Every structure is written in C-alpha cells, then in structure tokens.
Amino acid sequence: MxxxxxxxxxxxxxxxxxxxxxxxxxxxxxxxxxxxxxxxxxxxxxxxxxxxxxxxxxxxxxxxxxxxxxxxxxxxxxxxxxxxxxxxxxxxxxxxxxxxxxxxxxGNGFPIEKMLGKDIIIVAGGLGAAPLRSLLLYILDNRELFGRLIYLYGAKNVDDMLYKPDFVEMLDSDQIELFLTVDKGNEGYEDSIEEGKVTHLFKYITDIDPANTIACVCGPPIMYKFVVKEILKYNLEKDKILLNLERRMKCGCGKCGHCIIDYRYTCIDGPVFTYWDVIHMRELI
Amino acid sequence: MRVLKLAKKDEKKLYSVLVNFGEVWSPLPKGKRFSYEKIEDPKDLVLHEECIRTILPVKKFLMPSDFNILSFTPQQFLTSNEEIPFKVIVSVPPCEIHAVNILTKFYTTDYVDNYYMKRREKLIIIGKSGIPDEYCFCHKTNTSIVEEGYDLFFFDLGNYYLVWVGSEIGDDIVRKGSNIFDENLPKDVSQKYVEFRKQKNNSFINDVELEGVTDLMELMYDADFWDEFGDKCLSCGQCTMVCPTCTCFNIIDDLELNKELGHRRRYWDSCQFKDYSIVAGGHNFRESQAGRLKLWYTHKLKAFIGHFGSPSCVGCGRCIVTCPVDINVPTVVKKLKG
The missing domain is CATH 2.40.30.10 (Translation factors)
Structure with missing residues (x-):
C-alpha cells in the first residue's frame, strides 16, 4: 500500500x-x-x-x-x-x-471571491471584532473591489470596545458606513458611540439591495440569533449571511474531533458557515 | 488474486515465517477476554475458530493511546523521528479490517496525518474469518466480508486454511513460507468454502436491523429516550476507547523536570467527556450527557455516511460487551425504531 x-x-x-x-x-x-x-x-x-x-x-x-x-x-x-x-x-x-x-x-475563511463587487454588511459583537478586522482591512485595502461597506459594532461598555480609537476615527471616513454601540455607559463618547444592543443599529441601515449584499457576523454565541433575525428583514438569501463561529480545537486539521458539528468540522468546513448551514445543522448556533 | 492453502499440521510453522517481516502480534487471553499482544513463544500463535474480539481494536497500533508528536525547547519545536517497527498482526477479523480502512480514509481526507500513515505503512494485517458470537452484527453493517486492507486472509476449511494474498507484502510472505503455503488447492475447495460461509452466516444471533437508521436518527433526534440514556450514562468514555473507528484525541504539553525540554502528547479523548466541547471562557457547546450521546450516535450512524459514504459502525460488538449500563448500537437502534 x-x-x-x-x-x-x-x-x-x-x-x-x-x-x-x-x-x-x-x-x-x-x-x-x-x-x-x-x-x-x-x-x-x-x-x-x-x-x-x-x-x-x-x-x-x-x-x-x-x-x-x-x-x-x-x-x-x-x-x-x-x-x-x-x-x-x-x-x-x-x-x-x-x-x-x-x-x-x-479553516475556510470568508469566501472573498464570492464577495467581490458586493455590498458588505459586517456585524461584530465584543471580541468578534478581532477576526472581522482581517476582513475589514482587506476590504479597505481593496476598496474599489467592493460596493457599500457597512460596519456595526457592539461591545459591553466603552472599555471593552476593541480598536476603539481606530473605529472612532473611522466614523468620519467616507469609505465606510460605521455605527458603534455599547450595552451601557457611553460617557465621554456620546457623539460617537450609542447606547443599546448591536441590533439597535440596524435602524440606520437602509436601501439594502438584497440580491447584491453579503452579511458577515461574528460575536458571542448568544448574539447570532438576534442579529440574523435583523438581517433577514432585508430579505437576504440565507447563504449570503456568513457567521464566523468558535469551537474547541486541538489539531486544526479535521482529526482531533473536538470541533465537530454533525458531520462537519469547524476547522475544515468552517469557521465561516452560512445561515443555511445553521438551519440544517443542529447545534451550530 | 493469488489463493493458496496452509495445512493445519503446518500451522505451528507460521510464526517462523512471519517473524521475518516484523514483530508478531496476536490475540492472547487476558482475564475472560483477549488482547493483541506481542508473541514471543511460537506456541502462543493460535488461530481460533471463532472471531476473536480483543478488548482494544487494531487502532491501538495505528493511533497509540498516548504518544509524543513533538518535542520542544524554549527555542524551537522538533518533529518526532521515532522509528516505528514493522508489526504483523495475526487473526484480525473482517470487521476490524473494515475499521482500519475507515481510519485510513479518515486520516487521509483533507489533510494527511503523517503520524497515522507512518504506522499504517508498517502494519501487516493477517486477517481471519471466524465464527461469530452472540454480540457480532457485522452481517448487518456489511462488514462480514472484506475485499481490501489485508496482506493475507485466512479461512478455516477443516484440515487446512485457505489463504488469500491481498498485497505485495502478503505475496512476499507466502514466497518466504513456500515450504508451508501450497498453491495446489483441493478439488472440493469451492464446496468447502460455500459450506464455511453458510456455517458462518447461520451462526449470527444478533438480529439488530440497521436499515433506515440514518433517517431515524434525524426523526428521533428530540425523542425522550435520549434523556433516559443520558441519565443512565456514566460518561466513562469506554465506548469510544474500544470502538475501532473512534479517532478523537486531545493534545497537551508536558515539561521535563529541567524545564529545558518538553513533549507534546497526543492521547485518546472521548466526546462523552463533559469538557470535550468547552471553549475559552467556559462556554460548553454540549452541556448535557444526552447531547453528547446523540453526537456519538449521529456520527456513527448518520454523519459519517454523509462524509464517507458508509456508516462508521462495523458491527464488532465492543460497545455491547463494554458499556456498563447497556447503552450500545443495538439498544439505541431498538429505541430509534420505537
């Protein structure tokens, strides 16, 4: 053999x-x-x-x-x-x-090839801004290859907001439609950061063309259900909503088993899954 | 394919041929059961009439229960260059050879696992078809006959063994043992072979019916019996340890006392352990034991089919004889069928 x-x-x-x-x-x-x-x-x-x-x-x-x-x-x-x-x-x-x-x-990463030319909605919660920063910088560095760039970021409080100075500065940029919020206590940032859950920011997002938009979401497990519900209101197809998920992993290459969900391994078939996957695979979110 | 015979009077000479190809391992009694052990005394190499279900399956050779994958110093990581000796495993039943083929498929999909492949290349499998006992159900998982994955394969046809050659190494072995392996098959060999198959097929007692379980796993996913099993389950993980197709492992680092050298250990883990799916910060994606049982049975009876085209249960019966609280493939399938 x-x-x-x-x-x-x-x-x-x-x-x-x-x-x-x-x-x-x-x-x-x-x-x-x-x-x-x-x-x-x-x-x-x-x-x-x-x-x-x-x-x-x-x-x-x-x-x-x-x-x-x-x-x-x-x-x-x-x-x-x-x-x-x-x-x-x-x-x-x-x-x-x-x-x-x-x-x-x-892991699979975001399907950049399929995202070219599209309007992109990015929704981050808490530490979810870490992996989404890779996507954000990628789009900003190739700005002409993408359509609208909408970024919603919610954190627990202003101290827990990742890359806060960068984001606050980016609020004035014409490259991105950026909205920031914290669950509670925006003292000192009343002009730039709202109070409330990240789902409250969707009211600012209008004129979405569902055929030409892809949404990318990453945050704590509890967040996905509520955020996806908001995105679905724009009539986005379920496979155009991408979720970057987290699981325990020991090998990263589909062998140790810890990240398995149904027959798929988060480290091979994920960590980026579509909302269509979520509906058809139990335990995903 | 080359087919030869080995007269039973020459059975005792088999060891002296096989030992030229590597360490010889075969089932030896251990308490009331059997275990694959290294044969030092040629007399210990016994080809049993029945199928021998060892406590641990052949996977213990291919993915050791605990081994070092790397060593490291504060400056660098060093890939292990451990010498793996050739091992000849004798008396491997068909279901276990199927299990090895499943493991190989698994370990070469997406990324090739070199730790597994190094050991697979050094493993020589001498299979043997035996008479099943009351726990065997390989006739229901289509794993009672094997077509590939062995080097030699033996059938007991009365006063001789029929020997199928399945690989180049197998061919080397019968050449080396040309004094005991004989190409002249008796005239009535096909009749004897049919008789053996008939006897084997009639010996199956376990009548668990796996037809449709894939769909039933889906339909019965929220059934109450999972919680009953979950309450009963001890989360001991023995089912996964003895299962010939379970592959999960954990990886941890150990430091030597001088703290200048460390080793990265890979050892068997179980999806039945509570901390299996815990992530940083303490969130557990599978908090309930019922959820963890469902994961195992989904994986064995449904998910693996989606991935590799066949279930990963080979009907060896180890979960039946091992589980202390009677949760196993037949009892779960019975509940699935209502």
Missing part, C-alpha cells in the same frame, strides 16, 4: 514567531504583532480573512486564535487575545522579542 505524505511537514510542527509589539486593546484583550523568525521567512504563509492559526507556547500548550491582520499587509501576523485561561495568562506575560509557536492557517 502506498500513501502520499503530507507535503507540509509543519502540519503539527509550529514555526517560531517573534513578538515585535503589543498593546492593550481593553483591560483583558491584548494586541500582538508577530513576525516569523529569520529561518521561516521564505515560507508561503498566505491566508484569508476569517482563517485561524494555532498558537503554541513552550510548555503551556496550544489553542486556536483568529487572525486579526489582513493578508493585504504581508509579513506581520496580528492577533487580539483575551486573557481567559492558562495559555492566554502565559501569553500575557510575554515581552517584546519573546517567541511563540504558530501553525496554520486553518
């Missing part, structure tokens, strides 16, 4: 990345910029918005993280990481110049 070996020996073997800078986005979310160590620079590490990578730390372990940077800005990999467990606690102790292991990219 003859088998073909995987041509990428690094499937399970991370390559080493150096932290070149980091800053706090919120009290518990930190933004990391990584570049490959010299000997790995030749590797083709192209990726798509919406894909994820497995981050490894010596002696602590490995977990999946969405890529926050855009493939249009090559060379630097960016991640927004929330301090939420053993591995991320350790990642928060790292200093500039420290090393992390990285493998991937994995």
């Amino acid at each position: 003859k088998y073909e070996y995987n041509k990428k020996p690094e499937l399970y073997t991370p390559i080493m990345m150096r932290i070149i800078s980091k800053r706090d986005l919120t009290p518990d979310v930190r933004f990391f910029q990584l570049v490959p160590k010299e000997e790995y620079k030749h590797l083709d590490m192209d990726y798509k918005p919406g894909q994820f990578m497995m981050l490894s730390l010596f002696g602590t372990g490995e977990a999946p993280f969405s890529i926050s940077s855009s493939p249009t800005r090559k060379g630097i990999f960016e991640f927004a990481i929330r301090k939420t467990g053993k591995l991320t606690d350790k990642i928060f102790e790292l200093k500039d110049g420290d090393m992390l292991g990285l493998r991937g990219p994995f």
Whole structure:
C-alpha cells in the first residue's frame, strides 16, 4: 500500500514567531504583532480573512486564535487575545522579542471571491471584532473591489470596545458606513458611540439591495440569533449571511474531533458557515 | 488474486515465517477476554475458530493511546523521528479490517496525518474469518466480508486454511513460507468454502436491523429516550476507547523536570467527556450527557455516511460487551425504531 505524505511537514510542527509589539486593546484583550523568525521567512504563509492559526507556547500548550491582520499587509501576523485561561495568562506575560509557536492557517475563511463587487454588511459583537478586522482591512485595502461597506459594532461598555480609537476615527471616513454601540455607559463618547444592543443599529441601515449584499457576523454565541433575525428583514438569501463561529480545537486539521458539528468540522468546513448551514445543522448556533 | 492453502499440521510453522517481516502480534487471553499482544513463544500463535474480539481494536497500533508528536525547547519545536517497527498482526477479523480502512480514509481526507500513515505503512494485517458470537452484527453493517486492507486472509476449511494474498507484502510472505503455503488447492475447495460461509452466516444471533437508521436518527433526534440514556450514562468514555473507528484525541504539553525540554502528547479523548466541547471562557457547546450521546450516535450512524459514504459502525460488538449500563448500537437502534 502506498500513501502520499503530507507535503507540509509543519502540519503539527509550529514555526517560531517573534513578538515585535503589543498593546492593550481593553483591560483583558491584548494586541500582538508577530513576525516569523529569520529561518521561516521564505515560507508561503498566505491566508484569508476569517482563517485561524494555532498558537503554541513552550510548555503551556496550544489553542486556536483568529487572525486579526489582513493578508493585504504581508509579513506581520496580528492577533487580539483575551486573557481567559492558562495559555492566554502565559501569553500575557510575554515581552517584546519573546517567541511563540504558530501553525496554520486553518479553516475556510470568508469566501472573498464570492464577495467581490458586493455590498458588505459586517456585524461584530465584543471580541468578534478581532477576526472581522482581517476582513475589514482587506476590504479597505481593496476598496474599489467592493460596493457599500457597512460596519456595526457592539461591545459591553466603552472599555471593552476593541480598536476603539481606530473605529472612532473611522466614523468620519467616507469609505465606510460605521455605527458603534455599547450595552451601557457611553460617557465621554456620546457623539460617537450609542447606547443599546448591536441590533439597535440596524435602524440606520437602509436601501439594502438584497440580491447584491453579503452579511458577515461574528460575536458571542448568544448574539447570532438576534442579529440574523435583523438581517433577514432585508430579505437576504440565507447563504449570503456568513457567521464566523468558535469551537474547541486541538489539531486544526479535521482529526482531533473536538470541533465537530454533525458531520462537519469547524476547522475544515468552517469557521465561516452560512445561515443555511445553521438551519440544517443542529447545534451550530 | 493469488489463493493458496496452509495445512493445519503446518500451522505451528507460521510464526517462523512471519517473524521475518516484523514483530508478531496476536490475540492472547487476558482475564475472560483477549488482547493483541506481542508473541514471543511460537506456541502462543493460535488461530481460533471463532472471531476473536480483543478488548482494544487494531487502532491501538495505528493511533497509540498516548504518544509524543513533538518535542520542544524554549527555542524551537522538533518533529518526532521515532522509528516505528514493522508489526504483523495475526487473526484480525473482517470487521476490524473494515475499521482500519475507515481510519485510513479518515486520516487521509483533507489533510494527511503523517503520524497515522507512518504506522499504517508498517502494519501487516493477517486477517481471519471466524465464527461469530452472540454480540457480532457485522452481517448487518456489511462488514462480514472484506475485499481490501489485508496482506493475507485466512479461512478455516477443516484440515487446512485457505489463504488469500491481498498485497505485495502478503505475496512476499507466502514466497518466504513456500515450504508451508501450497498453491495446489483441493478439488472440493469451492464446496468447502460455500459450506464455511453458510456455517458462518447461520451462526449470527444478533438480529439488530440497521436499515433506515440514518433517517431515524434525524426523526428521533428530540425523542425522550435520549434523556433516559443520558441519565443512565456514566460518561466513562469506554465506548469510544474500544470502538475501532473512534479517532478523537486531545493534545497537551508536558515539561521535563529541567524545564529545558518538553513533549507534546497526543492521547485518546472521548466526546462523552463533559469538557470535550468547552471553549475559552467556559462556554460548553454540549452541556448535557444526552447531547453528547446523540453526537456519538449521529456520527456513527448518520454523519459519517454523509462524509464517507458508509456508516462508521462495523458491527464488532465492543460497545455491547463494554458499556456498563447497556447503552450500545443495538439498544439505541431498538429505541430509534420505537
């Protein structure tokens, strides 16, 4: 019996990345910029918005993280990481110049080819702005390839809003129709950030052409139902609503089983699913 | 295909031929059951008349229950270059060979898993068709006959074994053992073969009927019996450990005491464990045991068909003899049929 070996020996073997800078986005979310160590620079590490990578730390372990940077800005990999467990606690102790292991990219990512020329509605909740930043930057860097760009972002409070200065500044841009909200307490930002759930922002979105629009959603599990309900009011087809979902993952390549939903693996067939998938697969949202 | 015979009087010489090709492993008694063990004494190599259901299936050779996939230092990750010895596994029943074929399909889809493939290439499978016991139901999963995936395959036809050659290595083995493998088949071989098949087919007792279960999994997804099973289930995960087609694993890092070297371990995990689907922040996508049971049975009886064209249950009966609270494919199918 003859088998073909995987041509990428690094499937399970991370390559080493150096932290070149980091800053706090919120009290518990930190933004990391990584570049490959010299000997790995030749590797083709192209990726798509919406894909994820497995981050490894010596002696602590490995977990999946969405890529926050855009493939249009090559060379630097960016991640927004929330301090939420053993591995991320350790990642928060790292200093500039420290090393992390990285493998991937994995997952399907957003179907950019099908989105070209379309109007794009992006809806982010909380940390969902991290993976959607990759898509946002991709569209902004290729602005002429897309139609309208509408971005709705809801966070718990102003302290928990990711990339807040960037977003507030972007409010004046004519490249994007951007609306921001927080559940409670917009003191100091009354002019730029509303109060209320992200679903309240849909009232500003009018004149949607359902045949020519694709919606991309990412946020906490509870958010999807309510946001999808709002999007469906615009008569978008169910396979034009894209949801970027989260699951536990150990391998990233369809083997360990943890991310399985029905017969599909979030790491292979996702993490970007359509609302049509959601209706036909139990447990998806 | 090459077919030969091995006279039963020469059975004891089989070991001396096989040992030229690698370590010889075969079922040996362990308590009241059997386990694939390394054969050191040629006398221990016994070809049983019945199908031998070992505690753990052949998957233990292909995806060890716990092994290092990488080592690492603070500076770099090092891919394991572990030498895998050739192993000759003797007396593998047809259902288990089907299971290995399913594993191979699974491990080569989307991404090829080199850890599995390295071991598969070093595994020589000597299959044997045996007489089923009361738990076997491979006749209902279409896995009682096997066409590929073995190197040699034995049928017990009275005073000799009929030996099918299924691969180049199998051919090498019969050449090496030209003193015991004989190409001259008796005239009545087809009659004997038909008799054996008849005897085998008539020996099946387990009459679980799998017809339509794929649709029934869908129709009965919200049925109350899942909660009854969920209340009863101990979440011990033994069903997944003994299942020849279960593949889930977990990965963790271990540091050596000097903290300069570490190892990334991959070990069997179970979708029946509560923490299986927990994500960062503590959200559990499968909180209830009933939900986790549904995942397993959906995967075995329905989902795998969507992905690979056949169910991933091969009817080996391990879940029946292993589950301490009687939740297994036949009892679930019975409930599905109402």
